[in-house]
Amino acid sequence: MKGTYLLLLLIGLFATVSNAQQSLSRAPQLVSPEIHADNRVTFRLLAPNAKEVHITGQWMPSQGFTTVSKAMAKGDSGVWSFTTDVLPSELYTYSFSVDGLKTNDPSNAFVIRDVASVANFFIVGGTKGDIYNVNKVPHGSITRRWYESPGNRMTRRLTVYTPPGYESIKATYPVLYLLHGIGGDEDAWMGLGRTSEILDNLIATGKAKPMIVVMTNGNIAQEAAPGEGSTGFPKPTFMLPQTMDGKFEETFGDIMKFVEGSYRTQKTKAGRAIAGLSMGGYHSCYISQNYPNTFDYMGLFSPALNNKPEDHPESPAYQNLDAKLKKQKDNGYKLYWMAVGKDDFGILLAGIQDFRKKADAIGLKYEFIETEGGHTWANWRAYLTTFTQRLFQ
Structure with missing residues (x-):
């Protein structure tokens, strides 16, 4: 009886883990940022219910301490995207704004703090980036x-x-x-x-x-x-x-x-x-x-x-x-x-x-x-x- 109970427990545990893995696999596996061979960079964010999404990045022009943001485009799947022009080799930080609320990129685990602000970062290789x-x-x-x-x-x-x-x-x-x-x-x-x-x-x-x-x-x-x-x-x-x-x-x-x-x-x-x-x-x-x-x-x-x-x-x-x-x-x-x-x-x-x-x-x-x-x-x-x-x- 004890052996049967243990077997049922293991089967239930396996089914739970399998369902969890299937749920994870169904989620869109977004690549963001994606650094292209020509040093353009594409950012993606899944936000199907958002009305507007903007991106702010250090490669963009600034006015004092404020960097001008750019609107991202919404695709049919609810994924918003933005592709830069060719970027010089450098380290860059960026963040998203979803309906006015600043947020980091959930697809990019790499963040850095500057005073009280936390932003994602990436490095475009080449000259400075390699150093x-x-x-x-x-x-x-x-x-x-x-x-x-x-x-x-x-x-x-x-x-x-x-x-x-x-x-x-x-x-x-x-x-x-x-x-x-x-x-x-x-x-x-x-x-x-x-x-x-x-x-x-x-x-x-x-x-x-x-x-x-x-x-x-x-x-x-x-x-x-x-x-x-x-x-x-x-x-x-x-x-x-x-x-x-x-x-x-x-x-x-x-x-x-x-x-x-x-x-x-x-x-x-x-x-x-x-x-x-x-x-x-x-x-x-x-x-x-x-x-x-x-x-x-x-x-x-x-x-x-x-x-x-x-x-x-x-x-x-x-x-x-x-x-x-x-x-x-x-x-x-x-x-x-x-x-x-x-x-x-x-x-x-x-x-x-x-x-x-x-x-x-x-x-x-x-x-x-x-x-x-x-x-x-x-x-x-x-x-x-x-x-x-x-x-x-």
């Missing part, structure tokens, strides 16, 4: 490390990339401190920035020296990225307290002390670089002024130099800046590199121009690159790719 892809090359390691920051009275987190072979080759390595923009955190450069992929691929081809990359959290009010600290799961915020008031600059020594005490680093000026995007470019500018003879390489990517340190005269980091900048010039360095998109925000471009006039007045040598595009990750990935090839040569 941003995971390729069959030796890979570095990524670790999230907690360090004591006495200056901020808390334990904080940062992200560290160590190059291929770090664990087995007992050598010392130069360090690039890489800073995020406003609203970002220690995960930003790993996500949309593709830092580990870029470094792996450049190091493998001999275009960049093996280096350690330390990706910090410039939001002094945070222990770590949202959802990664003891405060639970707060909604990511674009603007946090104490982001550009001098405190990050004042306490940056806590970070360097931890890194140089925990990793096999080259503890020399020639073995240190600092760079950042937007707010991180602002931080890089003033950190390098406040730590004389510490960095031989500075990289300012679309730096938010329109923000004025004199608005925080109480901060020691922002006092006597003219004298600090001149001392930085007199100390010497190997590379001071700035880049910005010509379509970036006017107020930001004006701030960069003001800083360049100040640098020119005292004879501070720098390289300035103006590219196409605006305040975008497409530019910052490209800047990182170029800048890292100039380091530690």
